[in-house]
Amino acid sequence: MALLDVRNLSIDIETAQGKIRIIEKVSLTIIEGSIHGLVGESGSGKSFIAKAILGLHNPNWTVTADRMFLGSTDLTKLSPSERRKIMGKQIATIFQQPRSYLNPSKKIFSQIKEVLPKKRLVDKLFNKFKKIKDQSTEKIVKDLLHKVGIQNDKTVGASYPHELSEGDCQKVMIAMAIANNPSLIIADEPTTAMEAVTQAQIFRLLYKLNQLHNTTILLLSNSFGSISNLSDYMTLIYCGQTVESGNYQQIMESPMHPYTEAMIKTILAFDGNIIHKSKLYTLPGSIPSANQLPIGCRLGPRCPRAQRVCVTYPDVLIFKGHVVRCHFPKLSD
Template identity: 75%
Template sequence: MALLDIRNLSIDITTAQGTIRMIDKASLNIIDGTIHGLVGETGSGKSLIAKAILGLHKPNWKVTVDRMFLGATDLTKLSPTDRRKIMGKEIAMIFQHPRSYLDPSKKIFAQINEVLPGISMKNRLLDKIKQERKKTSTQQIKELFHRVGIQNDQAVLKSYPHQLSEGICQKVMIAMAIANNPRLIIADEPTHAMEAVTQAQILRLLYKLNQLNNTTILLLSNNFGTISNLSDFITLIYCGQTVESGSYKQIIERPMHPYTEAMIKTTLDFNEEIASKSQLYTLPGNIPSFNQLPIGCRLGPRCARAQRTCVQYPDTVNYKGHMIRCHFPTLDEKTS
């Protein structure tokens, strides 16, 4: 069953150069209880999609979508007030730069205490109730910290964000995200600019949340190799267009879109011998700027299969759950 169903999401942003279509008919179908990877190069529009799901629209945005359902809830029909009510409880976000989203003027205890589930009390002025609330909050926070792997909880709670490492700040954000046991966690580049050991810890933590709590996770990344083995399903996005989507096995074993094939080729396989100083594979050309986007399929100028037909936007084709948007996909005997 689909927990999040998005069809033909488009985001037009008004700039000094005019209106630019940043996201062009992007679609996502996230199955309940799975890890879904949304993969694309930096600047492909992954964070814009996440913000559209959360309703974090800026005044110069125009968001249009055929369908955006969270379970049975139509997100497009919710008022801003109603949308905020489901944030944290139904959907939680782990941002890319944790220090940028933690308040530098508040200690960690005060910040995480704000997102904890409330305790019913009629008179908040009574000292006894205040003390009981603080005691309960501290216990809840310690349990959350234990779940995300923060060991020295007392020192962390008394610290400001700038006094903590990037990895600890990210774990604090994950603790805040899971405080209300949300159905869906959106993790936007959760291991960005972290050392390899910390990256492995964060990804292992997200995997455990999915396995132990059945939490659905939408994992955004520009590193195909990092998240492909972690994801049950993968969607690839290029310059605001979702180009291919399917299960891990479908994407890895039978990639159909040229962009997917290129992403797989750029992933290093350390089980194979790589000659010293050998040239690694890269997709020819550069990502176009958003004010100079090609018409039709945006991969066209970099695609070896491109023909005149590619100036038209390709329709979505479904091969037994394997979604592809390409005029000239790679087909084998099983799919053709």
């Protein structure tokens, strides 16, 4: 069953040079209880998609979609106040650069306490008539910090964000995200600028949340290799256009789109077959700027299979579970 169903999402931004379509007909189907990876180079529009789902629109944005459902709720028909009631309860967000999203003037304990649901506090703290075991706010915060792998909860709770490492700040954000037991967590490049050990800890924590609590996770990343083994399903995006979607095994074993093939080739396999001082694979060219996007298929100028017809936008092709937008997909037997 699809927890989040987005069809033909487009985002137009008003600029000094005129209106630019930064996201074009993006579709996402997130299965309940799965980890879905949204992969693309920096500047491909992943954060724009996340903000559109969350309702964090700038005034100069024009967001349109044929369908944007969270379960049975039509997100496009909700008012801003109704959308805010869903945020944090049904959908939670883990931002990149977590220290910049935490309040620098408040200690961690106070910030986690603010996001705790009032009903949970009433039930846990004050409901003596139903003989519910008394549990202090400190115990609730402690349990959340322990759940995300922070053992020195007293030290972290009494600290300001600038006194913590980037990894600990990210774990605090995850603790705040899961405080309301949301159905969907959107993790926007949660390991940016972190060392490899901390990255592994964050990814292991997200995987644990998914397995133990059946939490659905939309994981945004610009590194195909880092999240490929973690994801049940994957969607690849280039310059605001989705190019291919499918489950992990399908994508890795039989990629159909040239961009997908290129991303897989960038994964290093340390099995002794890499020639010393050999060049790493890169797709020719560079990602275009937002005000110079190619017409039709935006990969066209860099695509090894490009032909004249690629100046028109390709239709959706569904083949053996793959959803691909390409005029010349690689169809396996």
